[in-house]
Amino acid sequence: MPKYFNRIKKTEGKTLSRLIQTEGIEVTDTVLKRISVSPIFKRKKIDIKFERKLNSNDFYFICKQLHIASQSGLDILRTIELLIEQSEGRLRNVFEDVYSNVQTGLPLSKAFEDTKKFPYFFINMIRVGELSGNLEEIFSMLSDYYYKQYSLSNKIKQATAYPKLVFVLTITIMMALFNKIIPMFTDILYQFNKQEVPLPTQIVIKLSYFIGEYKIIILSFLVLLFLIFKINKRTDSANKAKEYLAIKLPIFKKINILNTSVQFTAILAMLMSGGVPIARSIEILTNVVENRFIKEKFKRAALGVQMGVSLSESLSQVEFFPKMLINILRTTEETGTLDKTLKNMSEYYYLELDEYIKRVVIYIEPTLIIMVAVFIGFIVMALMLPIFKIYRSII
Incomplete structure (x- = not known):
């Protein structure tokens, strides 16, 4: 429309x-x-489609504001009106769309859905709140969930920021050394030392000559490689490769298992506390997961639940989740306290993932420092060897 x-x-x-x-x-x-x-x-209004997607922080802000407004007893139209007044950019545009949808008589879940900016899980949780008449609690649970997702996402970004910075600095230092400093040193060296230079020094000098001679080609190649990476990373084949590596490489596999466990337990706890049947809850969870390989595992588990197999048994067959989670689910299925247990397990895996990311960062930093030190140390050694040789010949 x-x-x-x-x-x-x-x-x-x-x-x-x-x-x-x-x-x-x-x-x-x-x-x-x-x-x-x-x-x-x-x-x-003329729509111009170049806004970036909403992230977990945006969803947290929206849910938190809606929860506070629900507690205060404000009606939904007045709440969205206030959100429009205090927002700007893409969030303001989204709230304006939701406001106009609600004004035309659409329920809140449909008003959000029609903007095409909100995830499947978000829409379904609001729909659950509308059917149960408990939107306030749903907004509270959603705000907690998205806050944790945003916090974890930030920590993962911080963990990868340091290696990226070190890589850029290393390339910059290398280009400066091989393009400026080493050629100057080579000229001085050959003035004083006519003998054959040591092998490490020869390697460094030849590498410096190669970089100096072909620096335009090298820089062009690096820029081209960067552009190809930026363009291809949005293609289906690139995403598929990235998602496959994410569940195969040891460090990333562990992060994905823990993060999926956090999502699974938190979302399932919310859905079950809202009265959503277990089979329907697993179906919603399947649409939340972005990694296609993990999604396939969820689909197999959902099929098992639909055929009458217990949740713990269905999850054990897909061989992805931690064994402790499977065993606890098997126990709580018998006691009938599944939603409370899932909430506790979500907290546990959130803390475990947080600690694991911290440990990864602790190991990455000294490893990178050692690698850079070895690289710089080799160059320094290569430059010092002929100097020592000249010194010995003088004395």
Whole structure:
């Protein structure tokens, strides 16, 4: 449906700008009259699609604000209106779309869904809250969940930021050494030493000559490689390769297992506490997981549950989740306290993942320092060997 930008005047005389999504401009007038406002100016909105996706922090902010508003007893239209006033950029645009959808009579879950900016899980959780009449608790659970996801995402980014920085600095130092300093040293060296230079020094000098001679080609190749990587990383084949490595390389595999365990236990606990059947909950979880290889494992587990197999047995057959989680689920299925246990397990795996990321960072930093030290040390040794040789020949 087209969207119409409207400048409106409320009954108390306040002027506001609002976006109304309707089938036509005449229908827009009807909607405005129904909510007791007077249109001052209206025009059709032209959409320009280049905004980036909402992230976990945005979802946390939205859910937290909606939870606070629900606790305060504000109606949903007034809540979204306040969110529009205090937001900017892409979030403001999203809230304006939701506001116009709610004004046309859509339920909140459908209003969010029609923006095409919110994930499948988010929409389904709000739908559960609407059906159970417990939106306040749903917003609270969602805000906790997205806060943890954002926190973990940030920690993973921080863990990879240091290696990236070291790599860039190493390349910069290497280019400076081989392009400027070593050629100067080579000229001085051959003035004083006509004998054959040691092998390490020969390697460094030849490497310096190669980089100096072909630096334009090397830089062009690196830029081309970077551009190819940036373009290809969004293709299906590149994503498939990345997702495959994420569950095969030891460090990333452990992070993915723990992160998926956090998602699985947290989301399943929320869905079950909202009264969603276990088979439907697993189906929703399958749509939440982004990694296609993990998604396939979830689909097999969901099929097992639909055929009447217990959750613990279905998960044990896919051979991905930690054995401790399977054993605890098997025990709690018998006691009937599955939702509470899942919530506790979510907290446990969240803390375990946090600690694991910290340990990875602790090991990465000294490893990179040693690698750079060995590299720089070899160059220094190669430069010092002929100097010592000249010194010995003098004395």
